[in-house]
Amino acid sequence: MPLPKIKEVRAFVVRGGGGADYHDQGAGHWIDDHIATPMAKYPEYRQSRQSFGINVLGTLVVEIEAEDGTIGFAVTTGGEPACYIVEKHLARFLEGRDPAEYEKIWDQMYFSTQYYGRKGLVVNAISGVDLALWDLIGRLRQEPVHHLLGGAVRDELQFYATGARPDIAKQLGFIGGKLPLHHGPAEGEEGLKKNVALLADMRARCGDDFWLMYDCWMALDVNYATRLAHACHAHGLKWIEEAISPDDYWGYAELKRNVPAGMLVTTGEHEATRWGFRMLLEMDCCDIIQPDVGWCGGVTELLKISALADARGKLVVPHGSSVYSYHFVVTRHNSPFAEFLMMHPGPTEVVPMFAPQLLGEPVPVNGRIRASALDKPGFGVELNREIPLHRPYTH
Numbered sequence: 227m228p229l230p231k232i233k234e235v236r237a238f239v240v241r242g243g244g245g246a247d248y249h250d251q252g253a254g255h256w257i258d259d260h261i262a263t264p265m266a267k268y269p270e271y272r273q274s275r276q277s278f279g280i281n282v283l284g285t286l287v288v289e290i291e292a293e294d295g296t297i298g299f300a301v302t303t304g305g306e307p308a309c310y311i312v313e314k315h316l317a318r319f320l321e322g323r324d325p326a327e328y329e330k331i332w333d334q335m336y337f338s339t340q341y342y343g344r345k346g347l348v349v350n351a352i353s354g355v356d357l358a359l360w361d362l363i364g365r366l367r368q369e370p371v372h373h374l375l376g377g378a379v380r381d382e383l384q385f386y387a388t389g390a391r392p393d394i395a396k397q398l399g400f401i402g403g404k405l406p407l408h409h410g411p412a413e414g415e416e417g418l419k420k421n422v423a424l425l426a427d428m429r430a431r432c433g434d435d436f437w438l439m440y441d442c443w444m445a446l447d448v449n450y451a452t453r454l455a456h457a458c459h460a461h462g463l464k465w466i467e468e469a470i471s472p473d474d475y476w477g478y479a480e481l482k483r484n485v486p487a488g489m490l491v492t493t494g495e496h497e498a499t500r501w502g503f504r505m506l507l508e509m510d511c512c513d514i515i516q517p518d519v520g521w522c523g524g525v526t527e528l529l530k531i532s533a534l535a536d537a538r539g540k541l542v543v544p545h546g547s548s549v550y551s552y553h554f555v556v557t558r559h560n561s562p563f564a565e566f567l568m569m570h571p572g573p574t575e576v577v578p579m580f581a582p583q584l585l586g587e588p589v590p591v592n593g594r595i596r597a598s599a600l601d602k603p604g605f606g607v608e609l610n611r612e613i614p615l616h617r618p619y620t621h
């Protein structure tokens with residue numbers, strides 16, 4: 227049965243907390259506390275990622291309203307510049323069309339912007355529209371997105387936690403903890419020793435069987451990453467994540483050859499589209515790819531990326547993006563666990579990732595979420611309309 231046609235696409239920016247590092251976070255939050263970055267070679271930008279503008283864009287909310295008044299929506303990053311792209315460029319490919327034409331809509335959004343897009347902000351904006359479209363389709367069909375993607379392949383999602391306190395994550399029932407790396411090459415041997423010492427301390431607190439990983443947020447070079455990997459091997463580092471620039475496919479291939487046997491190399495949260503991930507996969511850059519569904523092209527593109535990875539026997543463990551990744555992960559055999567970003571400032575408690583923007587966001591209990599908790603139409607969450615939503619452009 228044909229679905230009601232799309233009446234209007236709207237894009238809003240939201241300032242303030244909620245979301246992760248690219249959204250605004252208050253002072254004293256672990257996610258902005260001396261984390262190693264490619265900007266850390268400049269001492270003035272070392273202590274805080276907000277100092278060099280990590281949160282400058284802010285949150286993007288896309289709403290797509292159908293002719294019967296049903297509204298699908300999604301929350302990601304991209305802020306005001308993404309609002310411009312959505313309203314002034316992408317909306318034309320949706321309005322008046324059947325929402326079920328998501329393949330054609332994606333293709334037109336991508337190829338019409340290819341001359342100034344392909345990655346980054348533009349694909350981020352496309353992702354927001356695509357997620358809102360899947361939410362709308364689910365609401366119109368009264369089905370959760372995971373049904374539309376083929377249905378759950380397991381009864382529950384199992385999570386590792388990203389945050390500064392893996393020891394607390396263990397007590398909270400997570401299967402592992404991913405620490406932010408604090409010191410990059412500019413902080414020399416002393417910084418390297420501090421990185422290893424923190425891991426050793428967490429290993430002592432967490433015991434031998436708990437997964438511990440390091441997230442390097444693109445901060446290192448191959449040499450430093452190789453030395454870090456070898457020094458951390460004795461403390462059971464399970465994987466080294468996003469160690470170098472996302473453009474350095476050759477460096478990742480070298481790092482993967484260099485790390486100790488058994489240690490995994492992971493990356494991809496800043497990669498986009500099937501073409502970007504094809505490079506990572508064909509050049510044998512990593513063991514696990516970590517697309518962010520709000521940045522890589524949305525669910526429509528993630529399905530293609532995942533199929534490429536599956537054919538090569540690689541896992542897809544999306545960057546933490548709450549319900550937007552959960553509905554995908556639960557449907558894929560090659561996504562056996564998921565990331566939960568600990569957005570509590572400590573982080574000593576499990577709190578929803580997108581509070582206050584989303585209402586009804588499921589969170590892990592004892593490190594798990596039942597698949598049945600996702601059984602609501604669309605992505606199963608509501609937009610909190612009490613927060614200030616600013617629509618900077620119309621069309």
Ligand SMILES: C[C@H](O)[C@H](O)[C@@H](O)[C@@H](O)C(=O)O
Nearest residue numbers: 246247261388406441443546
């Ligand atoms: C902890 C990392 O620096 C990032 O803040 C985080 O968003 C990301 O890289 C992750 O993998 O969760």
Ligand SMILES: [Mg+2]
Nearest residue numbers: 441467468495
């Ligand atoms: Mg990461």
